[in-house]
Amino acid sequence: MSNNHPDANIHPEATGPAKATAKAHFAPCDLQFYSGWFCPFAQRVWIALEEKGIQYQYIEVNPYHKPKSLLDLNPRGLVPTLKWKDKPVYESSVLIQFLEEAYPHHSPKLMPEDPYLRWKVRVWTDFITTRIVPGFVRFLGAQDEKLLEEQREEFLGHLKEIAKAMDPEGPFFLGRDFGAVDVMLAPWAMRFWAFDHFKKGGLGVPDKGKGGEDEEVWERWRKWVEAVKERRSVKETMSEREHYLPVYQRYADDKAQSQLAKALRAGKAVP
Ligand SMILES: N[C@@H](CCC(=O)N[C@@H](CS)C(=O)NCC(=O)O)C(=O)O
Incomplete structure (x- = not known):
């Protein structure tokens, strides 16, 4: 995607409290989290990862100026996208349940048992x-x-x-x-x-x-x-x-x- 997307003018990185959280997850890790700091869909996944104490690498991308690394994982080029065991996983509405199932020993559980x-x-x-x-x-x-x-x-x-x-x-x-x-x-x-x-x-x-x-x-x-x-x-x-x-x-x-x-x-x- 070209640099000219009309919505691409976005501050390049997380600020305020989110900045420290992103920084704490800068190191390479098996689970990669392609996110946009501003994105409410991505924030869902971010909240779930933080709640459950799952190790992840925070990767900031601008989804209106899509890097190849994001498009290779998710052809729609949307954040949030995860790279898990070398496979792409995306769509925030099902990602929360996915994290529950992929990390069964992490708590708190976000899904009830009943x-x-x-x-x-x-x-x-x-x-x-x-x-x-x-x-x-x-x-x-x-x-x-x-x-x-x-x-x-x-x-x-x-x-x-x-x-x-x-x-x-x-x-x-x-x-x-x-x-x-x-x-x-x-x-x-x-x-x-x-x-x-x-x-x-x-x-x-x-x-x-x-x-x-x-x-x-x-x-x-x-x-x-x-x-x-x-x-x-x-x-x-x-x-x-x-x-x-x-x-x-x-x-x-x-x-x-x-x-x-x-x-x-x-x-x-x-x-
Ligand atoms: N249904 C998707 C929506 C994700 C979404 O729309 N993310 C926006 C950022 S908030 C995006 O990546 N937009 C890029 C684009 O519109 O090309 C989800 O829930 O994960």
Whole structure:
């Protein structure tokens, strides 16, 4: 891919807390993690690797200026991509379960044992991929006020739906333990500030006590967000906000040319 991709202008490396985490995993290692510091899909895998204490080599790439090493592994040239036992493994929605199976002796377990709860994790992982992620991109990319209002309404509806499915006590999706659904959703929640920064009216989650008849659901949502924000693996895989700004500016202006942005603009699924 040429150097001229319109989205290629990205800070070249992780900053802030994520910088130290990347640096601690600089040394060559059997498991290679091709990542982009800014990428919420890659952050899922990064969180899981950190949670489970799996040895890995962090390799920063710009997926809009794809190096041959990435394309050789994953012809779509997307991050995250892992090289495991000399084989490529990719697609963040299934990578968490892959890591559980490939590293069975590492804890904490991010997948529950119980078949019903495993079903629940898979259903809500799918919900995040098919509703929350596209909703995030459409809401952030909405240009006129009417569309913005509609997209906000729809997006908040998705957040309420997942909040209602959470264990009532929490703080995490399935209860006391941080798990796969939390990993899948946390990177997006950590980017919700983008709505307040770029969009009139902001994200729109009501403040404490202001949720009206939905206050209980919003309270559960707020509890989840607070717990996730404090999770070490989440905090230590985040960079400085100023470097995310140009990336999300392109989404907010509906100018992003990533495979994700183009697919959703064309009414297709998340690539
Ligand atoms: N479905 C993929 C999506 C990954 C993805 O879209 N990653 C973006 C960076 S956040 C990327 O590599 N984009 C490169 C491109 O659009 O060409 C996953 O979940 O792993």
